[in-house]
Amino acid sequence: MTTFADRSHLEDQIAQWRAYLRRRRAIHAPDVEELEGHLRDQVKALTEAGLAPDEAFLVAVKRMGSLDALSREFAREHSERLWKQLVIASDAAGEPTQAARTETLVVLGLAVAAALAIKAPALFGLRLGGGDEPFYARNAGLFVLPQLTGYFAWKRGLGVVSCVWAALAFAAAGVFANVFPFAATSHTGVLTALHLPIAVWLVVGFAYTGGRYFAGAGRMDFVRFSGELFIYYALIALGGGVLTGFTMMMFQAIGIDAEWAAVGWLIPCGAMGAVIVGSWLVEAKQSVIENMAPVLTRLFTPLFTIVLLTFLATMAWTGSPIRVEREVLIAFDLLLVVVVGLVLYAASARDPEAPPDSFDRLQLVLVASALVVDGVALAAIATRISEFGFTPNRVAALGENLILLVNLAGSAWLYTQFLRGRRPFAALERWQTAYLPLYSIWAALVVIVFPPLFGYA
Amino acid sequence: MDLGKDLVAASATPLVLAILAESDSYGYAIIKRVAELSGGQLQWTDGMLYPVLHRLERLGFVAARWAVSESGRRRKYYRITRQGRTQLVAERQRWQVVDDTLRGIWMKVCTA
Numbered sequence: 248m249t250t251f252a253d254r255s256h257l258e259d260q261i262a263q264w265r266a267y268l269r270r271r272r273a274i275h276a277p278d279v280e281e282l283e284g285h286l287r288d289q290v291k292a293l294t295e296a297g298l299a300p301d302e303a304f305l306v307a308v309k310r311m312g313s314l315d316a317l318s319r320e321f322a323r324e325h326s327e328r329l330w331k332q333l334v335i336a337s338d339a340a341g342e343p344t345q346a347a348r349t350e351t352l353v354v355l356g357l358a359v360a361a362a363l364a365i366k367a368p369a370l371f372g373l374r375l376g377g378g379d380e381p382f383y384a385r386n387a388g389l390f391v392l393p394q395l396t397g398y399f400a401w402k403r404g405l406g407v408v409s410c411v412w413a414a415l416a417f418a419a420a421g422v423f424a425n426v427f428p429f430a431a432t433s434h435t436g437v438l439t440a441l442h443l444p445i446a447v448w449l450v451v452g453f454a455y456t457g458g459r460y461f462a463g464a465g466r467m468d469f470v471r472f473s474g475e476l477f478i479y480y481a482l483i484a485l486g487g488g489v490l491t492g493f494t495m496m497m498f499q500a501i502g503i504d505a506e507w508a509a510v511g512w513l514i515p516c517g518a519m520g521a522v523i524v525g526s527w528l529v530e531a532k533q534s535v536i537e538n539m540a541p542v543l544t545r546l547f548t549p550l551f552t553i554v555l556l557t558f559l560a561t562m563a564w565t566g567s568p569i570r571v572e573r574e575v576l577i578a579f580d581l582l583l584v585v586v587v588g589l590v591l592y593a594a595s596a597r598d599p600e601a602p603p604d605s606f607d608r609l610q611l612v613l614v615a616s617a618l619v620v621d622g623v624a625l626a627a628i629a630t631r632i633s634e635f636g637f638t639p640n641r642v643a644a645l646g647e648n649l650i651l652l653v654n655l656a657g658s659a660w661l662y663t664q665f666l667r668g669r670r671p672f673a674a675l676e677r678w679q680t681a682y683l684p685l686y687s688i689w690a691a692l693v694v695i696v697f698p699p700l701f702g703y704a
Numbered sequence: 705m706d707l708g709k710d711l712v713a714a715s716a717t718p719l720v721l722a723i724l725a726e727s728d729s730y731g732y733a734i735i736k737r738v739a740e741l742s743g744g745q746l747q748w749t750d751g752m753l754y755p756v757l758h759r760l761e762r763l764g765f766v767a768a769r770w771a772v773s774e775s776g777r778r779r780k781y782y783r784i785t786r787q788g789r790t791q792l793v794a795e796r797q798r799w800q801v802v803d804d805t806l807r808g809i810w811m812k813v814c815t816a
Contacts, residue, residue, distance in 0.1 A: 277770075277780070278754065278758075280778060280780075281731060281754060281779075281780045282751060282754060284730075284731075284732070284773070284777055284778070284779050284780075285731050285732045285735075285750060285751075285754075287775075287777070288732040289732065289750070291775075310749070310750045311749070311750045311751040312749035312750065312751040312752060316749070316751075316752075317751040317752070317755075320751075320752055320755040321754075321755055321758075323755070324755040324758050324759050324762075325758070
């Protein structure tokens with residue numbers, strides 16, 4: 248005789264077993280359902296033969312065989328499952344769901360909208376390759392990031408108020424990109440082109456986190472998303488390059504010059520559409536495949552550490568000073584960006600509960616050596632500025648350098664504390680995520696304040 | 705009786721195909737039928753039947769469909785295909801050869 252309590256306990260046990268099964272990548276949802284049906288039939292037969300439900304459950308599970316062996320057998324039969332699980336989410340029967348189909352349509356629609364957006368200015372006589380490149384450069388982010396924000400607003404079900412804020416932010420960005428009277432060779436114009444995407448990336452993050460970006464929730468997920476998108480975008484760009492090359496080559500073979508089509512249409516439209524499609528791919532596969540960004544971080548942290556230490560040793564040995572040239576400041580800014588990126592992505596993939604290991608120590612060495620290298624460079628640049636005065640480029644680069652330097656100094660401090668066991672790793676993660684909006688705020692400052700401050704030079 | 709992994713694996717295809725040739729069936733019922741036919745001598749690890757069924761499905765020997773069972777849950781039913789029947793005949797001939805050969809030698813060994 249089975250009581251109600253027995254029954255619900257049995258359901259719990261079956262649910263738990265099902266959860267274990269679902270974690271196996273080679274066993275898909277329909278297989279789990281099939282196996283569960285078998286288990287239930289077996290349990291039913293055994294209880295009818297007089298066993299108590301939990302005894303019956305144990306026997307049935309035992310007869311099913313070990314999950315490891317089972318998943319190995321499934322993997323052998325369905326080896327493709329460990330590889331190709333992509334793009335269109337399927338329901339239990341293997342058919343794309345209605346929701347997945349709608350999403351595909353939305354994504355394709357937005358990608359086309361982005362491709363059209365970059366061609367729209369041509370209707371007003373602004374041509375790519377016709378001397379209007381500064382206009383396109385300043386607005387590059389605005390052709391596609393509103394659509395990307397729209398995608399996440401739709402996917403996360405963003406409220407009306409949040410949507411209005413996002414739209415206002417993009418409108419403001421559009422104003423600041425275009426109202427200032429930049430000359431064709433204006434430095435502040437170039438600075439706007441470089442900083443505007445960083446500033447509006449914050450709005451994308453706002454939509455990505457479902458409007459809770461400023462509450463700090465999901466910021467680390469957005470960091471992960473950004474890294475994966477970057478990798479996907481690079482891969483798509485690679486494929487796009489091959490496609491463009493083939494297009495040109497084939498049409499050349501029949502005596503038709505296809506360069507206008509490639510330069511005027513294929514490349515700009517593809518570059519815009521790829522942002523949307525890449526984001527969609529990251530969204531679709533995020534739970535399926537190991538993330539790439541942390542893997543690259545693991546690979547390059549030791550290499551960058553070695554290079555930095557060798558550089559410091561060489562400088563100390565030869566005593567040769569840093570030659571301050573135009574590009575030096577930017578080069579050291581980029582170095583700090585890379586190091587901050589390495590720290591950030593290492594943090595994003597780390598289990599916050601795990602005790603310190605040798606990789607954490609390596610990270611600290613990396614951060615410390617980057618701090619020393621940058622300190623040397625900053626000292627050299629400071630003398631240069633005091634001699635020759637401020638230009639927009641120098642101030643922007645110096646500001647960025649300071650922001651990154653403070654971030655790294657804080658990271659070094661928190662890493663030290665963590666390695667000594669005084670603070671949890673979460674403190675470092677909090678520091679990094681709390682810092683994120685600062686990059687966008689500084690970029691917005693450069694876009695809004697610098698042009699009038701330096702007379703649109 | 706423990707038949708050993710290789711023998712179980714080798715006999716699985718003809719057994720499953722033969723059971724499905726009797727009538728359409730599903731995983732649990734196939735396992736039960738195997739136990740019944742062998743008088744409980746042949747014990748498979750239940751879960752291992754499913755990769756076998758999926759392999760036969762991929763090879764086109766059986767076809768599967770989902771239907772609602774008498775308990776109200778969805779259940780995957782398998783049916784043998786024409787190609788499966790051809791395969792079953794071939795399998796049967798192969799096993800016949802093995803069986804005949806073994807029979808011949810055993811008669812001698814046992815009577816000697």
